[in-house]
Amino acid sequence: MPDKLSIQVAYNKESGGWGEAVRLMEEVMREHDYDVGSFELVSGEEGSFEVRIDGEVVFSGRVPSPGEVSDAVRNRLSNDVGRRVRYNVIRFWRTALAVTGMNRKGVR
16 A cells, blocks of 8 residues: 555536535645645546545545545545554644644744
């Protein structure tokens, strides 16, 4: 399994799927930016909307609700102990930085 996840979203640009695909990208990257190596938006066939993580289809035929793709990423990460530890450490530091008002470089 590669060190970082590869996520691909195929959307239908004729039906306004571009906006939903961008929303998914923002949602996932906000929570999992350290664990995602690539996030690709691809214009798919008419009526299609598909989300793949490391090549495995996790959603197909419908636009996922808010949080569903992040949950799928979290589930994928939890299957790998190394990723799970890294995820929890990063989550801890993000919380600590948010509470103290500092950025990643330790500057308020």
